[in-house]
Amino acid sequence: MKTQLLPATESSLALASRLLSEGQLVAFPTETVYGLGAYALNRDAVLRIFAAKGRPADNPLIVHIHDRSELDGICEVNDLALRLMDAFWPGPLTIILPRKAAVPDEVTAKLDTVAVRMPSHPVAMALLRACKLPIAAPSANRSGKPSPTTAQHVLEDMDGRIPLILDGGESDVGLESTVISLVGEKPCILRPGGVTRAMLEDVIGEVSLAGSILRPLQKGEKALSPGMMYKHYAPDGQVTLIEGEEADVVEAMRRLYAHAAEQGHRACVMCFTEHIEALRDCHPHDIGAQSNPSEVAHRLFATLRGLDEERMDVIFSEVVPPEGVGLAIMNRLGRAAAFRSVQAKDVL
Ligand code: AMP
Ligand code: MG
Numbered sequence: 001m002k003t004q005l006l007p008a009t010e011s012s013l014a015l016a017s018r019l020l021s022e023g024q025l026v027a028f029p030t031e032t033v034y035g036l037g038a039y040a041l042n043r044d045a046v047l048r049i050f051a052a053k054g055r056p057a058d059n060p061l062i063v064h065i066h067d068r069s070e071l072d073g074i075c076e077v078n079d080l081a082l083r084l085m086d087a088f089w090p091g092p093l094t095i096i097l098p099r100k101a102a103v104p105d106e107v108t109a110k111l112d113t114v115a116v117r118m119p120s121h122p123v124a125m126a127l128l129r130a131c132k133l134p135i136a137a138p139s140a141n142r143s144g145k146p147s148p149t150t151a152q153h154v155l156e157d158m159d160g161r162i163p164l165i166l167d168g169g170e171s172d173v174g175l176e177s178t179v180i181s182l183v184g185e186k187p188c189i190l191r192p193g194g195v196t197r198a199m200l201e202d203v204i205g206e207v208s209l210a211g212s213i214l215r216p217l218q219k220g221e222k223a224l225s226p227g228m229m230y231k232h233y234a235p236d237g238q239v240t241l242i243e244g245e246e247a248d249v250v251e252a253m254r255r256l257y258a259h260a261a262e263q264g265h266r267a268c269v270m271c272f273t274e275h276i277e278a279l280r281d282c283h284p285h286d287i288g289a290q291s292n293p294s295e296v297a298h299r300l301f302a303t304l305r306g307l308d309e310e311r312m313d314v315i316f317s318e319v320v321p322p323e324g325v326g327l328a329i330m331n332r333l334g335r336a337a338a339f340r341s342v343q344a345k346d347v348l
Helices: 010-021 043-053 068-073 079-088 122-131 151-158 197-204 246-262 293-309 325-336
Strands: 004-007 026-028 035-039 062-064 093-098 113-117 164-167 178-181 188-191 238-243 267-271 284-286 314-317 341-343
Touching: 004 010, 010 026, 010 035, 010 122, 010 164, 026 122, 026 151, 035 043, 035 122, 079 093, 079 197, 151 164, 151 293, 238 246, 238 325, 246 267, 246 314, 284 293, 293 325
Parallel strands: 004 164, 026 164, 062 113, 093 178, 238 314, 238 341, 267 284, 267 314
Antiparallel strands: 026 035, 093 113, 178 188
16 A cells, blocks of 8 residues: 655645545544544444554554534543533543443443543644544554654554555644543543643542553553553663662763663663763763653654664663653653663662
8 A cells, every 4th residue: 555645735634534434544643643543433444543553452542523512422421521621622631431332342442431532733623624523543653662743753654554644743742642531430540641630630629540650560450541551652672761869860871871882782861951961972862851841741752763763772761750741751751661760879
């Protein structure tokens, strides 16, 4: 199959809309990351997503809508959900609600719940408006790879596998949506994202956090969000997180890098802009300013993908405090590192 990469224009949107209504796949930009879309109520179309991504069938998809009336055929909406929609839609918040029968089992991985979101990106909105269909869309990467934040990333993973990629520039947030479940006893964040716990609690009161956000699932523990599996978002090389006091971390990274390079590894460090100078001999990759976690979120996946392009095999990374957007960053970075971390003090 030949893959077209087209800027989002009136004519490419019309083509995308036609392909979706025919059950084909289209990758499109959202404010979180690029999505790989299919008509959500067409089983065969949805199965194409799993085939193109190499995604395990037990990992459910998010259904994207542009108008709340579309939810009537998809899920049961409750009062808490309405309050969250008023506050955060369109935007990077996915809500888990009881499903309706019209939604194919393939979308929900046979769960009795379904994930729904209204994106704010103008191209995503224009596409949803043009096709007037609910669109199931996971991130447009090959399964296990960092999510794509540019059309070029999508092409790297999906060339020859899908007919069309709409280019709408870089994704703004850079991390996938916050996923909140409203089907348990208490609202619970299954996946942290740009909409933080504090922002949610301002609107609906106490919100809990799923256990496995900053650690791997324990043996026998059930994944509330099947996508939060142990190793995910991972580059090919081995990532190690370096924790501790700022000055210790910088010095530990210098030593660890030197040791790895001596052993013949293609090594590098991922560090804050503020530390680039101190780490200039360590093949530094700038992850953004320590003082600006949104910038770190925005750059994270592109940085991880860049490591594969450079064929890096040993990577040492700084960490951010797991608060606010930092919680979402550490959730992804932790998985990229398969939760491998060292204390800087232990290296010095
Ligand atoms: P992706 O769009 O690739 O970021 O993946 C969608 C995310 O939403 C995955 O982490 C899924 O596990 C999660 N998800 C989708 N539907 C549900 C659901 N019904 N219950 C819990 N998590 C869900
Ligand atoms: Mg994904």
